[in-house]
Amino acid sequence: MKTKARALALAFGAVAFGYYLWHGLTFQSDSPYDSGWVSWQMSLPIIAMTVVPMVFAFTGDGILQALTGANSSEFRGGQIGLGTVKSFHHTGVTLNDQPQVRIEFSVEGADGKVFDSAAKMIVPLTELGLLRPGVVLPVRYLPGRTDKVEVDLSGNSAEAQRAMNESMIRKGFTTKAKLDIAERGIPAQAVVQSLSVPGEIRDGHSKIELGLVVTRPDGSTFGTRAEKFLPPAAVGNVQVGRIVQVFYLPENELEVVLALPVNA
Structure with a gap:
């Protein structure tokens, strides 16, 4: 769309200037005061000099997307x-x-x-x-x-989310089984009771081990442990005493998946 709009604008500019020049050069009049250069055709290059820069400005990178709310074609x-x-x-x-x-x-x-x-x-x-x-x-x-x-x-x-999941699997941050729990599991809240950092690092993310107390939908609780790789800036979200979002399957409460925002 951007390329077509700019091509049409340039074509209009070329036609406008070309027609104005052709008219001025070929115009014939019996009156010395009647000039082919000063006529309504003069408005064409003026309009072109206004339209062409505007089209290029509004089809610039990021501008068209902001106006339409969509990516470029x-x-x-x-x-x-x-x-x-x-x-x-x-x-x-x-x-x-x-x-x-x-x-x-x-x-x-x-x-x-x-x-x-x-x-x-x-x-x-x-x-x-x-x-x-x-x-x-x-x-x-x-x-x-x-x-x-x-x-x-x-x-x-x-x-x-698919792109994020595939990236996390490639880097060893998660597994397909854990993603299945996150997709099918029951959402619940958990309180962080303990936090340890074994020292393992993958792609700038530190491995953390959490002791959690999870509250079931009926109000009862159970204890479990969870592991997750987090960037340094996100470790503050899992400090002892923090409430975190988790997912689990009723048939296997030992396996709990921790859910944190990507840019936490």
Whole structure:
């Protein structure tokens, strides 16, 4: 869509200027005061000089997505990857007083390969504080092209969750059995009674072992233990005394899955 819009704008500009020049050069008049250069045709290049820059501005990276609330047609069918924010900065462009930012990502593709890329998007001022290094966002990318991605705007949380699950399995953070518990299990709250850190590290995530007291839906409780790999910033969410969300299967209360937000 962006390419077509820009091509049409350029074509209109070329036709407008071409017609104006042709009319001025070929115009013939018997009056010395009647010039072919000053006529209604003069409005065509003026309109073109207004329309063409506007089309290029509004079809810039991140601008069209902000106006439509959807990814560009080029990336709409792209693959889902996981983009970890490395840094970001303002580009100097704003839309309705909302800044455009360029975000530098480390992207993990669907095949597990990692590459550096970047995206431009309009970020509301109220959400700018949530954008920080280490935040993980679902992104759309094109296989074979690593220089550019788009933050996924499809709202397809299931597809993003699948990408996250596959990544966690590849890195050894979880198993298919635990994901099955998270999908089919009973949600419950648990209190952290103990916390230990064995010292094992995977991909910058520390292994933690928790002693939990889980409250069943009927109000009764049971004790169990759980293991999870967490980034350093998330360890504070599982300190002793904290209430956490868990999932379990009634037929196997020894196996409990801890649920924490991705960007906790």
